Amino acid sequence: MRTFQSRILRTYSILIGLILAGLGVVLGQLFPVFVDRSAQSVISSKMDTLSDYLSTTDLTKNEQQAVIQQMSSNLNSDVSISEQHSLWLFLFLTFLIAFLIALLLGSSIFKKYAQPIEHLTETAMELARGNYRIRAFEDDFSGMSMLSNSINILARNLHDISVMRETEKERLKTLIENxxxxxxxxxxxxxxxxxxxxxxxxxxxxxxxxxxxxxxxxxxxxxxxxxxxxxxxxxxxxxxxxxxxxxxxxxxxxxxxxxxxxxxxxxxxxxxxxxxITELVKLEQVRKDFVANVSHELKTPVTSIKGFSETLLYGAYKNEETLLSFLEIIHKESNRLQVLINDLLDLSKVEQVGYEISLQKVRLSDILNRGLEMTTHLVEEKNMMIESIVDEEVYVLGDTNRLIQIMMNLLANAINYSPENTTVRVNIFKNQKYGIFQIRDEGIGICESEINRIFERFYRVDRARSRNSGGTGLGLAIVKHLVEAHHGLIEVESKVGEGTVFNVYIPIAKS
Structure with a gap:
């Protein structure tokens, strides 16, 4: 691509060449006339001199006239040819030298003024391409300083706008993405x-x-x-x-x-x-269910206590057998009410933000032994068996009382939801990160659609059996929160009619 300087220099050289050529043609037409007049004047003077000389000789007038005519013809021919050659050679050399001088001067002038224009053009094109870091050379000598300064101000403004735009774009992208x-x-x-x-x-x-x-x-x-x-x-x-x-x-x-x-x-x-808002809707539903369930769970024992106590006050206390029977029922319902209130208090405590437990090194086999001791009467009542495979070297970081509470709840559920003459199997082992205790029963099982709900408050797989066993429906909810307080995990596997497996993962204690 030809530069601006080369294009303007080419145009200038063609223009100067045409001017000089035209001038040469004009001079070439005028000079022969001037030369002819000068040559005739010289020839006339020489012919006069020759005529004077011939008059002193013995030649006749006719002979003298013939000599003069011959000499005049020869002189005119020689002078015309030599003068024309000299004239064209002189004109060519003169115009060639003039053309070269004009070309040299023009090249110098165009270089001085065309280069800044080319540089400004390139700068403007780079700005159009988005390169806002480029700057024009400011040269006071070329007379382009004001234009260069204006382009540089424009470039700086465009660069600032570009940086601000990119910053805003990144901020908006970060905001939208996060x-x-x-x-x-x-x-x-x-x-x-x-x-x-x-x-x-x-x-x-x-x-x-x-x-x-x-x-x-x-x-x-x-x-x-x-x-x-x-x-x-x-x-x-x-x-x-x-x-x-x-x-x-x-x-x-x-x-x-x-x-x-x-x-x-x-x-x-x-x-x-x-x-x-899925979680909010679920929490709202849980809140509604909780209020309804608490009201229902409290209503049953309170109604029983109130009804039997009113019956006694109206005279039934006079019959000793009826009195003892009603007092036993009142005592049973009050115990049930006390258990429910205690479970509610425990659940409220473990659900509080920032709830902490006292962590220490605990052996899981000791926790299992305590749990088995406290559930022996339940096992004997249903003629069941407890089988265990225990790794005695599994130590976890936990709270002893809370771990016993977890073990007790899971063992009681396994026993209560299993038929008589069945076996509950307990395994204790570990992996690289957790100490694990596994409780497997041969009970009624849980269908797949209900597994995700068993840790909800007051949720029961079999409501009749849960109520008959004295359960409040809060045990697994408490277990879940206690496991999470230990930074552990709890998993459930179950098949209807075959039984359920609870796996509890508690972080192992470092030696």
Whole structure:
């Protein structure tokens, strides 16, 4: 690509050449006339001199006239040819020297003024390409200093704007990616343009299946698609609580959608933000269930105590047999009420934020022995057997009393939910991170859909059997919180009619 300097120098050289050539042609036409006149004057003077000389000789007048004519013809011919050659040679050399001098001067002048223009042009082109770090050379001598200074100010301003834009872009990207709510932006044609990480995680969709596709083709739940369609139809803000199922789980979303309006009121698309309120809805349901269950659980023993005590006050106390029977029932119901209240207090304590336990090195076999001692009467009542395989060297970091409480609850459940003449198997072992105790029964089992709910407060797999066994429905909820307080895990495996296995993982104590 030819530079500005070479193009202007070429144009200048052609222009100077044409001017000099035209001037040469004009001079070439005028000089012969001048030369002819000069030559005739010289020849005339010489002919006069020759005529004077011939008059002194013996030649006749005719002979003299013939000699003069011959000499005049020869002289005119010789002078014309020599003068014309000399003239054209002189003109060529003169104009060639003038052309070279003009070219040299023009090249120097153009270099002085064209190079800054070329540099400014290159700087402007780099700015147009997005290279805002380039700067123009400021030269006062070339007369381009004001233009160079203006371009440099423009470059600095563009660089500052670019840096600010990139910073804002990164901030916005970080905000969108790390916000806890799911966000999706759809243009006016229905193409998905922006989604954040929370959206992909909450709806379990990969970015490859979304980017640049129609929102109706990416596998969104039907309720969400209906909400988006509503936004496109109304072109106004809307808020709605959406419930949908995915992978056998029910999710709840608080969705807010609004149109995106650009400059001059141009409608660009919509944006939807969804807050996951699944846990809040579940907690609200648990709260409602808890209030209902507590009311129900308290109502039964209180009603019994009140009814039997009123009967006694109305005269039944006079019959000793009836008195003893009613007092025994009142005592049993009051004990049940006391157990329920104690369990509620324990559960309330372990659910408190910041609840801490006293951790120390404990041997799991000792915990098992204490638990077996306290449940012996239950085993004997149902003619059951306890089999155990114990690693005596399993030491964990835990609270002795709380670990006994965990062991007692799980052993009591295994016994209460198993038929008579069956076996409960207890294993104690360890892996690299946890000490593990496993309790396996041959009881009624738990169906798969209920396994995730057994740790809820007051939830019972078999309500009649739980109530007959004296259970409050809070034991497994307490166990779960106590295990978590030990930074451990609890797992459940069960099959209906075959039995249930509880695996409790407690971090091992370092030597």
């Amino acid at each position: 916000m806890g709510s799911a966000l999706i932006m759809i243009d006016r044609t229905g193409i998905v343009t922006i989604v954040n990480r929370s959206f992909l995680e909450q709806l379990q969709i990969s970015l490859e299946n979304i980017d640049g596709k129609l929102f109706s083709k990416i596998g969104l739940p039907e309720k969400i698609e209906e909400f988006i369609d509503k936004l496109f139809l109304t072109e106004s803000s809307s808020r709605e609580q959406i419930q949908f199922q995915r992978n056998l789980h029910t999710y709840y979303k608080d969705a807010y959608g609004a149109p995106v309006i650009g400059e001059h009121g141009k409608w660009l698309g919509i944006v939807v933000v969804m807050h996951d």
